[in-house]
Amino acid sequence: MPQMVAIVILLFILYIGDFISIRTKAWIPSMFISAVLFLIGYWTFFPQDIVAIAGIPNTVATLLIYLLIVNMGTLLSVKELIAQWKTVVISLSGILGIVVLLFGIASFIFDMNTVIVAIPPLVGGIVSALIMSDGAAQAGLTSLSVFAIVIYVMQGFAGYPLTSIVLKKEGKKLLQQFRNGELVVKEEVEKTDNTTEKKHGLKIFQVPEKYNTDYFKFFKIALVGCLAYLTSTFLAPVVEINGAVLALVFGVIAKSIGFLETHALQKANGFGFAIMGLMLFVFDALKSATPSMLLDLLTPLVVCIVLGVFGMYIFSFIAGKVLKVSKNLAFAVSLTALYGFPADYVITNEVIKSLTSDDEERKALTSVMLPPMLVGGFVSVTIVSVILAGVFVTFL
Template sequence: MTQMVAIVILLLILYIGDFVSIRTKAWVPSVFVCAVLFLFGFWTFFPTDIVAIAGVPSVVATLLMYLLIVNMGTLLSLKELMAQWKTIVIALSGILGIIVILFGIGSLIFDMNTVIVAIPPLVGGLVSALIMSEGAAQAGLTSLSVFAIVIYVMQGFAGYPITSIVLKREGKRLLQQYRNGELAVSSKAQVQEETTDSKKGLKIFQVPEKYNTEYFKFLKIAIVGCLAYLTSVALAPVVEINGLVLCLVFGVIAKSIGFLETHALQKANGFGFAIMGLMLFIFDGLKNATPSMMLEIITPLVVCIILGVIGMYIFSLVAGKLLKVSKNLAFAVSLTALYGFPADYVITNEVIKALTTDEKERAALTEHMLPPMLVGGFISVTIVSVILAGIFVTFL
């Protein structure tokens, strides 16, 4: 398969996902549709390296993730990030729910090794799945080594549609409050904020508009990402902090001091391409889920995901009630453990666009829904899951 044929096929899949999402008003999220189509493709005629053939190898995907997560940081302020402490508590409570239910009920159905291998990938992303997969392989548990990867790949099939449903309910509630004048929003409109970005922060970072080219905007984003990476490397002997986590923090700081503008990657005209490349790489993980593999582990896979979702719902419901956070938002935040970034960003934006066409209403919904979803995904997928994997792998 040639590169141009590959990219056309993959872009067609992404567009079909968007089309279905728009037609169903986000009841069927695009990421779910794309995941199904990718799975079908890998089971039929796709070469296993179709995404790399199309021009998005892992090294490019890593670059795009650094750029995108720095850009995410520009959507938050330091004040907003600190204000998300409730989100962090809810995300942690959802993770605790997965652990308690799987150990309490799952261990009665399956052997303890299956439960141990299932939890970190269910809570997080690729890194935790790889840690558990390699640990199981070294322990001679071949089927569980495969199970760790597949549960990471397949958990989104549960997370995508459920998240879309609960976010739509939350969005409708917030929209009604906004229309009744009951929803608190930022004193400055988003458009006004963006137009005054260049006047904020330290003057040392400001350049005349004619020199503020797209390349210069890309350069500044890359500098922030590079600083985040170098900091994670420097801290490695003392404490392991994922460079991508620091990208979010450094992005927030860079926006706060005026080094980066809000939506920096969009203003550099690179956001759409970056999201496209990263989404293709995420779906590339489905190449490992062969039909025979799925048949072998289908029962523990389905049961563990169902138990995990039940655990997240119960514990996030309790945490939300104690913290006075709506049950739908609390559940949605906990569900980010099943997919993380960029799916949390994509699904949230799809739901917002489906609920209203008014830009002020969309800005209000974005302000209240997007930050907790992004922070929740980072806490569970990027941070906690890796820590859990490092602990659980020693039990095999």
């Protein structure tokens, strides 16, 4: 398949997802529609490497991950990260719910190895899925090696629509509060613009506007990402810290000291392309899920995902009650474990856009809903799931 044909097909799929999401006011999220269409494509006429043919091989996807995560860091401040401690507790509670219900119920239905292999991918992303898949293969558990990948690939089908539903409920409530003057929003989200950033940032990092070109902005984002990668590599012999986690932390620090602007990638005119490339890479994982594979693993797949989601709801509800966080937002935060970044960012923004067209109202909703969704996704997918995988794989 020629490159231009491949990219046109893939972009059309992404657009269909957007179109249906807009028409249904985000009740059917674009991620869900796109995932279904990718599955159909792989089961019919797609080459297995269609995403790489289109121009997004793994190396490009890794680059985009670092750029986007550094950019995410510019949306948060150190003060805000500290303020998100409730999000961390809720996210951990949701993960505990998955572990408790799968060990407490699923272990009586399936053998213990199935439960052990299922938990880390259900809590996290591709890294934990690959760790468990490799571990199962080395232990001679071929079907469970495939199961680890399949559960990672398919859990989004539960996570995407559920997240959209609970976020819409939360957003409607917040919007009403904002319109009634009951919701006080910090001015920091978008209004931390050039003048404010220059005021608080270190002068050494400020350059005249005429020299602050798109290339210079890209250079600074890439430099922060590079420092995160080098730091994780340097620390590897002592402690394993995912470079993506450090990219988020370094992005927050770079924004706080004035080295990067808020929404740095958007201001460099690169955000749309980066999200597009990363979304294609995420859906590329669906190429592993053949119809026969899904049929063979259907029962443990459905049972584990249903129990996992139920466990997340119960434990996040309890944590939300204790911490005085709404049940809808608490459940949405725990659901980020099923997909992580960039889906948490995409779905949240999709829901906000569907609720209002007023810029001020969108900023208000973004300031309340986006930070916990981003932090929740990073706690579960990027940090905890990798730790769990490292521990659980030793039990196989």
